[in-house]
Amino acid sequence: xxxxxxxxxxxxxxxxxxxxxRSKQFIKLFKxxxxxxxxxxxxxxxxxxxxxxxxxxxxATSKSQASAIKNQLGEKASICVEPCRRDTFPAILLAAAYxxxxxxxxxDESVAVCPVDPYVEKEYYEIVKQMGELALQSDANLxxxxxxxxxxxxxxGYIIPESGDEVSRVKEFKEKPDVETAxxxxxxxxxxxxxxFAFRLGYLLDKAHSLVDFTDYxxxxxxxxxxxKISFDYAVVEKEPSIQVVRYGGDxxxxxxxxxxxxxxxxxxxxxxxxxxxxxxxxxxxxxxxxIICMGCKDMIVAASGDGILVSDKxxxxxxxxxxxxxxxxxxxxxxxxxxxxxxxxxxGSMTVKVSMHAGDSMSYHSHDIRSEVxxxxxxxxxxxxxxxxxxxxxxxxxxxxxxxxxxxxAITNMSIIEVQLGxxxxxxDKHKHAMD
Amino acid sequence: xxxxxxxxxxxxxxxxxxxxxRSKQFIKLFKxxxxxxxxxxxxxxxxxxxxxxxxxxxxATSKSQASAIKNQLGEKASICVEPCRRDTFPAILLAAAYxxxxxxxxxDESVAVCPVDPYVEKEYYEIVKQMGELALQSDANLxxxxxxxxxxxxxxGYIIPESGDEVSRVKEFKEKPDVETAxxxxxxxxxxxxxxFAFRLGYLLDKAHSLVDFTDYxxxxxxxxxxxKISFDYAVVEKEPSIQVVRYGGDxxxxxxxxxxxxxxxxxxxxxxxxxxxxxxxxxxxxxxxxIICMGCKDMIVAASGDGILVSDKxxxxxxxxxxxxxxxxxxxxxxxxxxxxxxxxxxGSMTVKVSMHAGDSMSYHSHDIRSEVxxxxxxxxxxxxxxxxxxxxxxxxxxxxxxxxxxxxAITNMSIIEVQLGxxxxxxDKHKHAMD
Numbered sequence: 001x002x003x004x005x006x007x008x009x010x011x012x013x014x015x016x017x018x019x020x021x022r023s024k025q026f027i028k029l030f031k032x033x034x035x036x037x038x039x040x041x042x043x044x045x046x047x048x049x050x051x052x053x054x055x056x057x058x059x060a061t062s063k064s065q066a067s068a069i070k071n072q073l074g075e076k077a078s079i080c081v082e083p084c085r086r087d088t089f090p091a092i093l094l095a096a097a098y099x100x101x102x103x104x105x106x107x108d109e110s111v112a113v114c115p116v117d118p119y120v121e122k123e124y125y126e127i128v129k130q131m132g133e134l135a136l137q138s139d140a141n142l143x144x145x146x147x148x149x150x151x152x153x154x155x156x157g158y159i160i161p162e163s164g165d166e167v168s169r170v171k172e173f174k175e176k177p178d179v180e181t182a183x184x185x186x187x188x189x190x191x192x193x194x195x196x197f198a199f200r201l202g203y204l205l206d207k208a209h210s211l212v213d214f215t216d217y218x219x220x221x222x223x224x225x226x227x228x229k230i231s232f233d234y235a236v237v238e239k240e241p242s243i244q245v246v247r248y249g250g251d252x253x254x255x256x257x258x259x260x261x262x263x264x265x266x267x268x269x270x271x272x273x274x275x276x277x278x279x280x281x282x283x284x285x286x287x288x289x290x291x292i293i294c295m296g297c298k299d300m301i302v303a304a305s306g307d308g309i310l311v312s313d314k315x316x317x318x319x320x321x322x323x324x325x326x327x328x329x330x331x332x333x334x335x336x337x338x339x340x341x342x343x344x345x346x347x348x349g350s351m352t353v354k355v356s357m358h359a360g361d362s363m364s365y366h367s368h369d370i371r372s373e374v375x376x377x378x379x380x381x382x383x384x385x386x387x388x389x390x391x392x393x394x395x396x397x398x399x400x401x402x403x404x405x406x407x408x409x410x411a412i413t414n415m416s417i418i419e420v421q422l423g424x425x426x427x428x429x430d431k432h433k434h435a436m437d
Numbered sequence: 438x439x440x441x442x443x444x445x446x447x448x449x450x451x452x453x454x455x456x457x458x459r460s461k462q463f464i465k466l467f468k469x470x471x472x473x474x475x476x477x478x479x480x481x482x483x484x485x486x487x488x489x490x491x492x493x494x495x496x497a498t499s500k501s502q503a504s505a506i507k508n509q510l511g512e513k514a515s516i517c518v519e520p521c522r523r524d525t526f527p528a529i530l531l532a533a534a535y536x537x538x539x540x541x542x543x544x545d546e547s548v549a550v551c552p553v554d555p556y557v558e559k560e561y562y563e564i565v566k567q568m569g570e571l572a573l574q575s576d577a578n579l580x581x582x583x584x585x586x587x588x589x590x591x592x593x594g595y596i597i598p599e600s601g602d603e604v605s606r607v608k609e610f611k612e613k614p615d616v617e618t619a620x621x622x623x624x625x626x627x628x629x630x631x632x633x634f635a636f637r638l639g640y641l642l643d644k645a646h647s648l649v650d651f652t653d654y655x656x657x658x659x660x661x662x663x664x665x666k667i668s669f670d671y672a673v674v675e676k677e678p679s680i681q682v683v684r685y686g687g688d689x690x691x692x693x694x695x696x697x698x699x700x701x702x703x704x705x706x707x708x709x710x711x712x713x714x715x716x717x718x719x720x721x722x723x724x725x726x727x728x729i730i731c732m733g734c735k736d737m738i739v740a741a742s743g744d745g746i747l748v749s750d751k752x753x754x755x756x757x758x759x760x761x762x763x764x765x766x767x768x769x770x771x772x773x774x775x776x777x778x779x780x781x782x783x784x785x786g787s788m789t790v791k792v793s794m795h796a797g798d799s800m801s802y803h804s805h806d807i808r809s810e811v812x813x814x815x816x817x818x819x820x821x822x823x824x825x826x827x828x829x830x831x832x833x834x835x836x837x838x839x840x841x842x843x844x845x846x847x848a849i850t851n852m853s854i855i856e857v858q859l860g861x862x863x864x865x866x867d868k869h870k871h872a873m874d
Contacts, residue, residue, distance in 0.1 A: 015730075274760050278753055289783070290743065291764045293452075295757060296750025300734075304746060306727065311748050313733025316715055320732060323711050327728045344781040345791055345855070346726065349832065350815035352855050354782050354789070374835050376811045376857040378787035395786065396859050398811050400835055418782070418789050420813040420855050422833050 001052050001132045002111045004095045005044065006088060007061040013257050015324040016308040017285060019331045024256060025116050026068045031266035042072050044116055051125040060095040067337040078103060083224045089235035090227040093208045094220055100201060101217035107202030110135040115195045119264050121250040131198035131246050140244040142237060143198040146191025148249040152182035156192040161245050164189040170243040191245060207236060258301040258317040306332035306342050338363040351421045357411035365408040368430045371423030373401040380415030406434050438489050438569045439548045441532045443525060444498040450694050452761040453745035454722060456768045461693060462553050463505045468703035479509050481553055488562040497532040504774040515540060520661045526672040527664040530645045531657055537638060538654035544639030547572040552632045556701050558687040568635035568683050577681040579674060580635040583628025585686040589619035593629040598682050601626040607680040628682060644673060695738040695754040743769035743779050775800040788858045794848035802845040802871045808860030810838040817852030843871050
């Protein structure tokens, strides 16, 4: 099956593990069948593959997430990078054009679109597969997944089906109602709109050409910024008369806040954590090297990363966003396409970071106008190119890179370096990429 | 007045701010009159000086604390370093011999001995001064401070005075009683034994020579390890028939646990800390560079340092010790006579530390057998001597120090360097001091 996974924006509600450049779907708090920690993106990919090992997965995402996805999935999934953020209709459209024009998916093939966030059972992806098949077999233009409600929630849009059958035509859509209205819907076999759609690729491309003036993927990419910000629901679903819905009754959770995340975390603690006997209903995630000791904590979440430390009552954690926005700190840890870095020290005129690269990782050839850098290799070996000169590096080697000097590093083995950045101003924007000489 | 301050052992009960090498009396959680943070040692010294600006203060302590005391008090106080730990009688004896033989204090002068830990008002040191005067004027051999009890506590020894007068002869001493017995004592004008003694220096030296075979300070120092571990109370006080006690009724608190420390901390938070509106009776100390956000915390203490993070219910925090002992981590931050260091990263084969020195600070000339070091100067300037060669260092300079190579650094201005240590084994014991060539 062809699947477009929408890997959405950055979130601060799982701070300090999520930040402006690390979205919640990359935090490794789940475990796979062999007991290895995995992120939501990895979990979803694994679940899809266990349902259909031939699935072609394309992740529609922003530039800032592409590196993290490559680090976590390797080359297994295609990535369709949006030049800028433009809501779900443009994103799905761009990904559909990408499938057609870059990956050669035919107009008669089906495509399913899924958000990457919900925590679900494998059965969910069995339904997704079924939806892809139904999209080709039935005469409905769109096939939606309806989540069987567990309560009259006011947080979701509702789908009213014509019947309570497993597959049914859709009678109408309802915006997020108040709880009283939601109760009425529940009496009509109503379902939550889970944001999962399947369609024949040709249907969507026709629809797209009728709404947007473009020739192919590259053309669409080039004019992406001019597209209207509009959701797929508004632009397509609510105007389409021929829609069917498939029911899903399994576990389906939004793990976008700590309170909800703690319910599905693989373990009560991760990292160097000690809880005393009097801790109750408390989860602790520690990404730092130093130990955390919790004593007498009740109904709490404690999370620590290079970006900061959260100590919160679970219920209260949902109200975290404004406080995190006030903190307004540069991310101290980031996964990049060439590896990851962690800021270890920052003071006026200098910043010290630890750079970690996997064997084969390679930086772009670049230079800085303002800052110089001193690299000390503490693990592994690699090859640096500095102003066109190739240099083999191994543990204990030190190189100094003056401001203006072009440089890159390719890791031969897994590699760690301590990089001391020095200059009047240390900022991420002080970077120019260069073609290799 | 002559004062011996007993600066006691390392404590884990204020972890992670106190550790094996940083005792609780060096944590800066109080404020002086100008609003600057100060430690207990600094507070006590300031209080003593405000009562008598001519006080001669000698701090009896272990080798491991000498550096921290020098960093916090400079050259203002004398330091009498015990070669090893031997309880309070040997420690007071060594300090008394030091005063007599090294500082020239006469046998007819009085000396007061005070523990450095209790949190007290200035009036306490006015009583100490008065005790020194009484030690010379009255015919009692020992003058003690009695703390007016605020409750029938079972945590202290009791002094039963002959009268309720401000100064009274002592009738008897009582070991820590149970609460019921303590209630009876309170009806007899009983006082807590606060561990403060004053005496004529000659009295103590005579007593010492009758108990220990030594000639002078240096002789005593050389045989210190062979001395019996015994407290001053057992060895001297309880055998002395001629004792008087002076009452102190002001604030007197043991701030040896977080629960008690939070009652006297200058501010509810220190460092980069955000508390939301729903936090109640919660104190947070953050020595890390990253922010801490607390939400919905009730009756809690949160403390973070390079050694670790504590999140604890206040009452429960008193039971912390066994958990901290299990963590058993090398201290990540230390004040040394030549400055301070903070471990930023440790992995197999390397450790990266930030070294901070004040202008004028100077390392000993030393070498390492196993590890090499790479220094990058990120702030200030200084002079390094490497295998006898003098080298001026300023921001951006990098020097590599091979294993076996002798080296030292003297800071001209305040100075920071990033030091990457590399070697099969990285340990504190891999260090040899050398005379300068």
